[in-house]
Amino acid sequence: MNDSQFYILAALVVPRHGYAVMQMLMEVDIQTIHIGPATLYTTLRQLVEAGLLERCASDGTSKIYVITTEGRNRLNDEIARKRAMVDFALQALDQYL
Amino acid sequence: MSNSLSQKSLPITRREIGAGLAFAEEYDLQRLSKWAAEGWRLVKVKNMSMVLEQSAPEQVVFAIDYQDAPDAEYFALCATAGWQHVVSVEHVIHLFKAPLGTPAIFSVADMTTKYQRAARIFAKPAIWSSVALVLAVVGFFGWIQQWLVTNVNPMVALVGKIVATIVLFAIATTSIFTLLPWLAYRLRLAGMQFRMNRVVFVVIFTILGGILGYFLGSLILS
Numbered sequence: 001m002n003d004s005q006f007y008i009l010a011a012l013v014v015p016r017h018g019y020a021v022m023q024m025l026m027e028v029d030i031q032t033i034h035i036g037p038a039t040l041y042t043t044l045r046q047l048v049e050a051g052l053l054e055r056c057a058s059d060g061t062s063k064i065y066v067i068t069t070e071g072r073n074r075l076n077d078e079i080a081r082k083r084a085m086v087d088f089a090l091q092a093l094d095q096y097l
Numbered sequence: 098m099s100n101s102l103s104q105k106s107l108p109i110t111r112r113e114i115g116a117g118l119a120f121a122e123e124y125d126l127q128r129l130s131k132w133a134a135e136g137w138r139l140v141k142v143k144n145m146s147m148v149l150e151q152s153a154p155e156q157v158v159f160a161i162d163y164q165d166a167p168d169a170e171y172f173a174l175c176a177t178a179g180w181q182h183v184v185s186v187e188h189v190i191h192l193f194k195a196p197l198g199t200p201a202i203f204s205v206a207d208m209t210t211k212y213q214r215a216a217r218i219f220a221k222p223a224i225w226s227s228v229a230l231v232l233a234v235v236g237f238f239g240w241i242q243q244w245l246v247t248n249v250n251p252m253v254a255l256v257g258k259i260v261a262t263i264v265l266f267a268i269a270t271t272s273i274f275t276l277l278p279w280l281a282y283r284l285r286l287a288g289m290q291f292r293m294n295r296v297v298f299v300v301i302f303t304i305l306g307g308i309l310g311y312f313l314g315s316l317i318l319s
Binding site: 037039063 | 162167170174175177178202203207210211
């Protein structure tokens with residue numbers, strides 16, 4: 001799972017419109033990543049096709065997305081994986097401090 | 098006496114030959130920004146040419162994306178982020194513009210997937226049109242020409258050859274405009290910048306035109 005997919009999945013733990021996700025990601029001070037609208041659109045489609053998101057409503061141009069059970073499991077797995085990476089690095093740094 | 102009839106003035110347009118969005122994307126996008134600042138806005142892209150219409154100067158940047166027939170949500174998301182849709186080409190190539198300083202339309206990490214998408218979109222038509230071209234050349238110079246010469250009236254044969262020439266030219270043009278972009282995207286993904294400029298384009302098309310002209314001349318004159 002790449003960073004864009006991770007952030008978008010996390011933002012859709014509750015149902016939101018695509019543009020609300022984009023506004024949310026723009027407002028949060030994410031130093032390491034910029035998710036443009038084209039990337040967001042492509043990633044939303046990928047995540048829906050992978051079964052990690054589902055469209056729960058639509059009002060014309062704007063669709064509402066929400067994470068699925070499988071998506072939530074994948075997100076939890078990814079959080080655990082990233083946490084293990086951070087713990088490993090912190091442990092390594094502690095040994096040299 | 099005043100003239101009561103008022104003539105509706107048509108917008109002034111001009112046409113520019115593009116370097117090829119597949120081959121020199123950055124170059125063409127920079128030119129579009131330059132023209133916009135000079136008061137020429139893009140209204141249409143067709144094959145290698147860009148049609149510009151005189152308008153108020155604006156300081157904008159352009160971006161291009163490849164999506165196969167995206168829905169209205171795609172354009173709405175881009176608009177929300179400040180990227181105004183300008184034109185689409187064959188429902189797969191989409192040009193946007195935004196004021197200077199607008200955050201990029203896609204992530205840096207997405208650039209590779211963008212060109213993968215583009216290569217994927219052009220792959221099927223490139224393959225099919227190239228296969229059609231090979232079959233057409235083999236067919237025309239093989240049994241079709243033989244059949245026209247031996248089995249029909251010479252006038253009918255000449256008309257048949259002219260029709261065959263037109264069909265062959267159409268297939269060859271389609272092949273060029275799908276195969277070359279596909280090749281450009283594949284080379285870009287391989288890390289090579291397939292930089293083209295007008296001179297190189299003229300050389301390539303002259304060579305291809307010469308080859309095609311040779312085959313077509315042989316077809317008609319035989």
